[in-house]
Amino acid sequence: MFQLDSVRHRYPGGAELAFPDWSLAQGGRAVLVGPSGSGKTTLLSLLGGLLRPSAGKVSLAGQDLGALPPGKLDAFRGRQVGFVPQRPHLIASLTVADNLRLAQYLAHLPQDSQRIEAVLHELGLAGLGNRKPHQLSQGQAQRVAIGRAVVNRPALLLADEPTASLDDDAAEAVVSLLQKVADEAGACLLVASHDSRVKDRFETRFALGVSKEQAA
Template sequence: MLFLWNTVIDYMISISSVSHQYGNSPALQFADWQVNDAEQWLLLGQSGSGKTTLLHILTGLLKPSGGKVHINNTDLYQLTSKKLDAFRGQHIGIIFQKPHLIKSLSIAENLMLAQRFAGLPTNQQRIEEVLTSLDMAHKRNAYPQELSQGQLQRVTIARAVINKPTLLIADEPTSSLDDKNAEAVLALLKQQSELNQATLVVATHDKRVKDAFNLTYSLA
């Protein structure tokens, strides 16, 4: 007797037939892609290849012209704007090229604000835990303008992981760094991904990063 089993595979990221078009420009087409929980991926592509567009699509910032995007088994663009904002705040941590911190707030207050934006209660213990893991607890009451560039990068990572996201996305985190600092930032990202059991996607055109990842999604 033959038994047929319907197996549903859960992915952290699943994109299918995704495309996007800006005005009359040729549409950007993205190959289907599935990413498992806690995997660490490199998203590689030159300027103009659609890397930023795909990042914005994955983080819920840009609705694609076509195709399906599932993050943590959630059909991202079937959510209302309010639910999408809440989902992003709770499940996706984003590390931009430059720190986007409020200068009038201390480091701890910036992290508290990230908790509030996600609709979560303030959790001082979590803030202390994250800052300690990044060797920044002694700067909790400092203001962004009082920190070095390296310290600001650590705070940016802290804000991205504060809500224990299941997906951590870094946009060109090493593009303006020398070899030593680039290596240090990559090590921190991978460490925080493992510590928080989060899937990591690092988008870059920096070929120095390639050796740090076994899994690569490349854009032409």
């Protein structure tokens, strides 16, 4: 589903980050672990096509992301990648439904209100489509962010520290929800986290900046 080949990335004025030649098959589930500064968010951004590597190749669904010009990369990312940030980052001026509809628009996909309603129903948000983000609880807003990530049935679902600042019950619910929606979308799921509650839910672990013993 995704493949890393000799991937490196350097931010201006910063040290170079080198990533192992990892791969994850379609339908795979994995957690990405490592201390702060080890490159977890950078790797998610590379996999999602938000960053281009300084060297090496990132392939997603058989497509070399570096071979796509910016416009085609944006459309490909919108169709193939769903990204759940640590904070929802919903557009305040849009309704819940329109936040999901925007994801369809940016991916150059037809506006599919039935799909949006189905996603909101699956996430326990039925009837909230006309609300604005400020009218939602923190948990509801996070579910909308997950809905926005999966509305286009992505091949790869990425989540960056989704349980940060959550209590045990909420963390359990979020991880279960991510796994559930990944199954329903037929997506590959990669969750970046330093949270042991998350790490223990995945058999496959990719570790950055730590030894195999620390990752276990």
